Amino acid sequence: MTGTAQHDPASDRPGSASTETITAGCGLTTGMLQVAHLSVSYGQRKVLRDVNLTIPPRQITAIMGSSGVGKSTFLTALNRLTDLEPRCRLEGQILLDGCNTLDPDCDLQALRRRVGMVFQRPNPFPLSIRRNLLLPMRDAGLNASEAEIRMEQVLRETGLWTEVADRLNQSALTLSGGQQQRLCLARAMALSPEILLCDEPCSALDPMSSQTVEELLTKLSRTVTIVIVTHNLAQARRLADQAAVFWLRNGTGCIIDSGPADRLFEQPVNPDLEAWFAGRVG
């Protein structure tokens, strides 16, 4: 993202004039995230402490670690979905293109349109396939014809068009698990986010569907920054350009190593990490 002639997908983003600026004075859109001294607490219990991580634009960053180390909490902090949790408190900074998303003045709707999310279990709304895709786009300010065009585009990108073109008005809940997850991906992509957060998107899918979603994520990473939480080390190896490993220290989650995925997997500097990769600890 250095050449000035490079096409910026942000310019295609729906409702760009009104929704892109999440706080005053932040206009650049590269999809770069910088997390500085992030701590997350639920009431008195601290679940993440002093997390520092730079997520480079248009690459896949894998977030790894055992269960309960705060990977999903970290992911949901990036789009402030943690605000839905009772008594959750965030400290530190999360800079999206230099703009602190933890600022109390941050426009959460605009932030979440820029930072899309796909969940562990597919969660299409109990609406038709068409309405699932049109609803967020219409809410973001696209008119009906623009939204229809974009719908077809994202369905083609996710490889769903040929499978659902003749039944767009059927309930999304009639789709298979893999199709539902791709629909959720398409729904998130319909808003042309700069960043896509994926919380173990393949964990509820069969191997074939997982492969399809993985190929899709690789394709999408050309234009979108992807942050993926995964338990699956093999999947992280296949997908990730960058990686960060979360670990429990004194009952609180923190990052023990991060950097280019190849370096992390081949030459882990931390002995805990080496043991974990070797399968000696869980």
Add this chain to the structure above:
Amino acid sequence: MLDQVSRSVPDRLMKIASTLAALLVLLVFLHLTTGLLMSGLERLSWSFIRLEPLHSGRQGGISFVLMATGAVLAICLLISVPVSFGCALWIQDRSRSQVSRGRKWLQRCLDLLAGLPSIVFGLFGMTLFCHQLRMGYSILAGGLTLACMILPLQVRLASDALERVPDEYLRGAAALGLSRVRTLWHIVLPTALPGLMAGLLLSLGRAASETAALLFTSGYVTRRPTSLLDSGRTLPVHIYDLAMNIPGGEASASASAVVLMACLLVINVAAMHLAGRWRQTVSGE
């Protein structure tokens, strides 16, 4: 293994007991409806619906009574539905987003109010609406009293229905930056609709069959109501009066009861049909 378990004595006993219970409910319902139909159909005719009551209801029909009943129920629903839905939304909002002491207290108060006998609401309505707010014994006072009476039940049922909307839908909507209004209209309402409709119809049934609270507030004159501040007699009050106070009024009471049941049935079917149509429109299926 499963067969062996299902053939065990306690299992068989449970199956027999539940079947007997179901049969008992069915028998009570059949006895009630056939008894009513047999005594009421004799008196029931189109003119019974169309004519005004004569000789304290022994003769003529129930047209003015139906008008008063419709007006009282309309006022009751007009007030109670938005208020109860708003309150249920507030409760759900608090329960999902934060630990709220206010919500718990409100729920306890509502549960207590829902258990109060209707005659207490009648006394409350008479004091507040009829006397203090100077509405007199009127359709308006009756409707408002009924609204107060069914409000706790409606809030409870609406709150339960909203609670059953899966968190994953709400998190999905929030992650897409969907506005609260659009989330409510397109996702929460269609998902909670069966529960909301069941709650609405249950409370409507309770309001439509209420007698005690209305005796104190909307009065029991059988004349044609000319305004909302006029007194009026509702169907349950009419049935009560014919059965208890009017010699020879039993046939008209049974016929009125059949009409009341038919009205509730029609409202039920129409409401479910309209709700189904609306859900289909919103979901785009």
